[in-house]
Amino acid sequence: MKKILIQLDTDKHPSTFDRIVAYDAGADEVLSYGGVTPGDVRGLVLSAVFTRGVPDLKTIAVWVGGFNVVMGEQILAEVQRSFFGPFRVSVMLDSNGCNTTAATAIAKLGKAYDLKGRKAVVVGLGPVGLRSALLLQQEGCSVTVTSIPPDLLGARYNPEIARQSLEMARQTSNLTIEDVPDWAALERCLGEAEVVVTAGPAGVQILRHDFWAKHPTLRWLVDFNLTEPLGIEGIKPSDDLVERDGKIILGPLAIGGPKMKVHKACVAKLFERNDLVLNIEGVYVIARETV
Amino acid sequence: MKKILIQLDTDKHPSTFDRIVAYDAGADEVLSYGGVTPGDVRGLVLSAVFTRGVPDLKTIAVWVGGFNVVMGEQILAEVQRSFFGPFRVSVMLDSNGCNTTAATAIAKLGKAYDLKGRKAVVVGLGPVGLRSALLLQQEGCSVTVTSIPPDLLGARYNPEIARQSLEMARQTSNLTIEDVPDWAALERCLGEAEVVVTAGPAGVQILRHDFWAKHPTLRWLVDFNLTEPLGIEGIKPSDDLVERDGKIILGPLAIGGPKMKVHKACVAKLFERNDLVLNIEGVYVIARETV
Amino acid sequence: MKKILIQLDTDKHPSTFDRIVAYDAGADEVLSYGGVTPGDVRGLVLSAVFTRGVPDLKTIAVWVGGFNVVMGEQILAEVQRSFFGPFRVSVMLDSNGCNTTAATAIAKLGKAYDLKGRKAVVVGLGPVGLRSALLLQQEGCSVTVTSIPPDLLGARYNPEIARQSLEMARQTSNLTIEDVPDWAALERCLGEAEVVVTAGPAGVQILRHDFWAKHPTLRWLVDFNLTEPLGIEGIKPSDDLVERDGKIILGPLAIGGPKMKVHKACVAKLFERNDLVLNIEGVYVIARETV
Numbered sequence: 021m022k023k024i025l026i027q028l029d030t031d032k033h034p035s036t037f038d039r040i041v042a043y044d045a046g047a048d049e050v051l052s053y054g055g056v057t058p059g060d061v062r063g064l065v066l067s068a069v070f071t072r073g074v075p076d077l078k079t080i081a082v083w084v085g086g087f088n089v090v091m092g093e094q095i096l097a098e099v100q101r102s103f104f105g106p107f108r109v110s111v112m113l114d115s116n117g118c119n120t121t122a123a124t125a126i127a128k129l130g131k132a133y134d135l136k137g138r139k140a141v142v143v144g145l146g147p148v149g150l151r152s153a154l155l156l157q158q159e160g161c162s163v164t165v166t167s168i169p170p171d172l173l174g175a176r177y178n179p180e181i182a183r184q185s186l187e188m189a190r191q192t193s194n195l196t197i198e199d200v201p202d203w204a205a206l207e208r209c210l211g212e213a214e215v216v217v218t219a220g221p222a223g224v225q226i227l228r229h230d231f232w233a234k235h236p237t238l239r240w241l242v243d244f245n246l247t248e249p250l251g252i253e254g255i256k257p258s259d260d261l262v263e264r265d266g267k268i269i270l271g272p273l274a275i276g277g278p279k280m281k282v283h284k285a286c287v288a289k290l291f292e293r294n295d296l297v298l299n300i301e302g303v304y305v306i307a308r309e310t311v
Numbered sequence: 312m313k314k315i316l317i318q319l320d321t322d323k324h325p326s327t328f329d330r331i332v333a334y335d336a337g338a339d340e341v342l343s344y345g346g347v348t349p350g351d352v353r354g355l356v357l358s359a360v361f362t363r364g365v366p367d368l369k370t371i372a373v374w375v376g377g378f379n380v381v382m383g384e385q386i387l388a389e390v391q392r393s394f395f396g397p398f399r400v401s402v403m404l405d406s407n408g409c410n411t412t413a414a415t416a417i418a419k420l421g422k423a424y425d426l427k428g429r430k431a432v433v434v435g436l437g438p439v440g441l442r443s444a445l446l447l448q449q450e451g452c453s454v455t456v457t458s459i460p461p462d463l464l465g466a467r468y469n470p471e472i473a474r475q476s477l478e479m480a481r482q483t484s485n486l487t488i489e490d491v492p493d494w495a496a497l498e499r500c501l502g503e504a505e506v507v508v509t510a511g512p513a514g515v516q517i518l519r520h521d522f523w524a525k526h527p528t529l530r531w532l533v534d535f536n537l538t539e540p541l542g543i544e545g546i547k548p549s550d551d552l553v554e555r556d557g558k559i560i561l562g563p564l565a566i567g568g569p570k571m572k573v574h575k576a577c578v579a580k581l582f583e584r585n586d587l588v589l590n591i592e593g594v595y596v597i598a599r600e601t602v
Numbered sequence: 603m604k605k606i607l608i609q610l611d612t613d614k615h616p617s618t619f620d621r622i623v624a625y626d627a628g629a630d631e632v633l634s635y636g637g638v639t640p641g642d643v644r645g646l647v648l649s650a651v652f653t654r655g656v657p658d659l660k661t662i663a664v665w666v667g668g669f670n671v672v673m674g675e676q677i678l679a680e681v682q683r684s685f686f687g688p689f690r691v692s693v694m695l696d697s698n699g700c701n702t703t704a705a706t707a708i709a710k711l712g713k714a715y716d717l718k719g720r721k722a723v724v725v726g727l728g729p730v731g732l733r734s735a736l737l738l739q740q741e742g743c744s745v746t747v748t749s750i751p752p753d754l755l756g757a758r759y760n761p762e763i764a765r766q767s768l769e770m771a772r773q774t775s776n777l778t779i780e781d782v783p784d785w786a787a788l789e790r791c792l793g794e795a796e797v798v799v800t801a802g803p804a805g806v807q808i809l810r811h812d813f814w815a816k817h818p819t820l821r822w823l824v825d826f827n828l829t830e831p832l833g834i835e836g837i838k839p840s841d842d843l844v845e846r847d848g849k850i851i852l853g854p855l856a857i858g859g860p861k862m863k864v865h866k867a868c869v870a871k872l873f874e875r876n877d878l879v880l881n882i883e884g885v886y887v888i889a890r891e892t893v
Contacts, residue, residue: 022334026327033635033642036608037649040662043604043631044653049334051343052633053324060324067328071335071571080331280653313625317618340625342634344615351615358619362626362862371622 021079022048023291026068028056028095030086030115038085038114041280045287047081056086058094065102065109074106074294081290082111089115089147090188096299110290112298115147117279119303120286122151124279125217125242126159127307128270132261133240136160139212143226143251144168144219145189145197148244151300152217153195158304161215165189166198168220169206176221210235217242218251229254233265246272278311285310312370313339314582317359319347319386321377321406329376329405332571336578338372347377349385356393356400365397365585372581373402380406380438381479387590401581403589406438408570410594411577413442415570416508416533417450418598419561423552424531427451430503434517434542435459435510436480436488439535442591443508444486449595452506456480457489459511460497467512501526508533509542520545524556537563569602576601603661604630605873608650610638610677612668612697620667620696623862627869629663638668640676647684647691656688656876663872664693671697671729672770678881692872694880697729699861701885702868704733706861707799707824708741709889710852714843715822718742721794725808725833726750726801727771727779730826733882734799735777740886743797747771748780750802751788758803792817799824800833811836815847828854860893867892 025047027034034052042050053064068080084095092115099111114120129135140161142153145168153165167186170177189197200206210216214237218226222245232238232252245251250272255264260274285306286298296302316338318325325343333341344355359371375386383406390402405411420426431452433444436459444456458477461468480488491497501507505528509517513536523529523543536542541563546555551565576597577589587593607629609616616634624632635646650662666677674697681693696702711717722743724735727750735747749768752759768781782788792798796819800808804827814820814834827833832854837846842856867888868880878884 024331024334031645033638033646035649036633036646037653039633040606040650040653043606049341050631051327051330056324063322064324064327067326068331071328071331315622315625340632342618342621347615354613355615355618358617359622362619362622 021072021076024048024080025050025083025287025290026064026080027052027083027085028061028064028099029054030056030088030091030095035085038083041283042083042287045284046291047287056095058091058098061095061098062102065099066104069104069107069109077107077109077294078291080109080294082109083287084111084113084115086115089118091115100297109294110296110298112286112290112303114283114286114303118147118151119298119300120279120283120307121244121275122148122155123300123304123307124282124311125244125270125275126152126155127282127304127311128261128275128278129215129240129242130155130159131308131311133268135215138162138214139237140164140215140217141166141210141213142217142219143206145185146219149217149219150189150193150195152219152242154193154300155304156215156217157195164196164198164209166200166206166209168224168226169200169203171202172226173221173224176224207231210238212237214238215240215242217244219244220251221245222247223249224251225249225253226251227253232267238267240268240270242270244272244275246276282307282310312363312367315339315371316341316374316578316581317355317371318343318374318376319352319355319390320345321347321379321382321386326376329374332574333374333578336575337582338578347386349382349389352386352389353393356390357395360395360398360400368398368400368585369582371400371585373400374578375402375404375406377406380409382406391588400585401587401589403577403581403594405574405577405594409438409442410589410591411570411574411598412535412566413439413446414591414595414598415573415602416535416561416566417443417446418573418595418602419552419566419569420506420531420533421446421450422599422602424559426506428453429505430528431455431506431508432457432501432504433508433510434497436476437510440508440510441480441484441486443510443533445484445591446595447506447508448486455487455489455500457491457497457500459515459517460491460494462493463517464512464515467515498522501529503528505529506531506533508535510535511542512536513538514540515542516540516544517542518544523558529558531559531561533561535563535566537567573598573601603654603658606630606662607632607665607869607872608646608662609634609665609667610643610646610681611636612638612670612673612677617667620665623865624665624869627866628873629869638677640673640680643677643680644684647681648686651686651689651691659689659691659876660873662691662876664691665869666693666695666697668697671700673697682879691876692878692880694868694872694885696865696868696885700729700733701880701882702861702865702889703826703857704730704737705882705886705889706864706893707826707852707857708734708737709864709886709893710843710857710860711797711822711824712737712741713890713893715850717797719744720796721819722746722797722799723748723792723795724799724801725788727767728801731799731801732771732775732777734801734824736775736882737886738797738799739777746778746780746791748782748788748791750806750808751782751785753784754808755803755806758806789813792820794819796820797822797824799826801826802833803827804829805831806833807831807835808833809835814849820849822850822852824852826854826857828858864889864892
């Protein structure tokens, strides 16, 4: 009996990345669907769970992906609502790579260092930022998440998108969230921080080297941005918990490699039982075992 | 040489059910197409039949599915028109499961009992109802098909849809069709019936228990409706030709299990030769061998 | 590690032909995308090249197909622009079969005869015509490409489409192109021709038998049109470099068979390295080795 992954992707064309990695992780067939909306989910899921007997349902799983994390979350919820008693299959969300990326980074940091009681600031209200913050909190940090200061975004600043991100972040999490109007305000937030995670858009520098190198309390710096300029000036993308200017740096390439291992481990886990739900918490458990 | 099933589905997203069952039935690859219209068919079919030599064309087959049975029929016709001399492949229609469902139910009944000369009434003018009626006629019954009485449908009654179903049924079959205005009229139709098949919409009760339990001539009751309330009050979905109140009951779950076996047997047959056309008659032959 | 072909098809539904032949040529999985536009390419390609390490990227390849050759060329260009340093995969264009068809025909002719210094006329400004002309030039012919005379097209003549084809042909090639207003003008172009290739629309006769049979210099005649009437009157589709009236004939069926071998050989080559670009020149090299 073939192991079948049903790929529900919110983009017009389902991700080649998710399809190929699914094969590499052991799926025998990937049934790929693009342009999926929440309304499409029930039929696709119900149709699938009635094809095999309940003891064999661990051979089928659902993958939710695509650029739009908000719609991905709606689809994940709809997948779970579609299950019918024991007629259910395992399901994972990784829209825009948000769960595997955040989980891998914080798992690497959390396994190497005891973060309990540390002050952490995450810069960026996107899915990767919010998920990283959640995991840091879970590791015992006191966490603040901030917006990206408009003066750092320059021409890329869009007040309407900024407002929406902020509202969404406040609605969907219990995290402490700061809307910072400029760099000076962010600098104040970072005052006593020991951990900083920059989760800004590609090619936007958040922290200047002269700022972080001299910062009195900062000890761990994590950056997700792989496009020059990096989110943290003066680091290397491949920095794998190396020390620079007395700080421990985790760069985007050092996250990307183990992220692929986490992604594959998660797909493999989906086929071990028929009732796994892998969102950020579930992915983090696997990331801690994998990185 | 891989066994390839080309899935032409009229729905936006091709059925996960049909895809997974195709793999389970032995197809090596399923080429799935969604949102297929009759105009799309010729190119897809011609393109496929020229890929392999005629002796190897039994390794390719076409599957027509999706919710819309009328469009499925048009697509099946167009598939057959696209064939070019010996350049043809086997093809099956099972839009909305209509053929495998009807064939499985009547095959179970027809194998267990001699229906020749029996009076049968099928309630419901949809694809499953009409196909069941056709097969009962083939088994030697004198068959009447009726509409669903509006008073039983209640708020779900839509006169325009009812009118279209009636017209479609009259145009596409030579069956005796009765348009019943209310329950009393249906009751008259059922007067001397020995077999009744309820093929109404999900969750609509057609026969009350106090009616059928005391009916003087009714002997066999078949129901396709799996959603409560069932089409026949007082039966169990799993009733597998069991006796209740002196009648033999075939419930929807007792049809669903062998239906899956019929479905798989049909897909396997498609790959035994390159000129099979499986619509209701062809599926019934396989159902009689399988259930 | 599975060999994966990413099929980027400009048609609504990705070609069944290209999918099935890809499997037959050794691809383990075909990831099929329909309705692909140049704007879709970057994400699909970048996403794929980061799934496996650079030494393994020869296990992934991209196929560009669909009816629209012009958009296919744009997509091929965009695929190449998307590569990122060593993160690249092999790619082939065969929209509407243009490359494999033209390459197979000219390879058969060029291997059997020395064409150096011959005068050749290609009738038809479509992708197959232009590609055939390019290859004949490469074989040392002096080549003229002409439009299809309106009086031969009859009711199928569309001045706007004719104008666009002419402009496109002039913009995208350095070939000598003649816009012929009628048969008499084409007859003059063919005056001293030794090779003629008819690449007109299906079912349009270009050369009458009484014309070519008595032509003083014509020696080789190639026709791509498989639909009656053929492009060259009095030949057989299966003519495989046979002599008729003192001329050597290559008919469309004699091209179609080896074309399939060339197509499969090309797909197999894509998986031998990660930096192959197969457009007309690359396909021709393989066709010369294959036919």
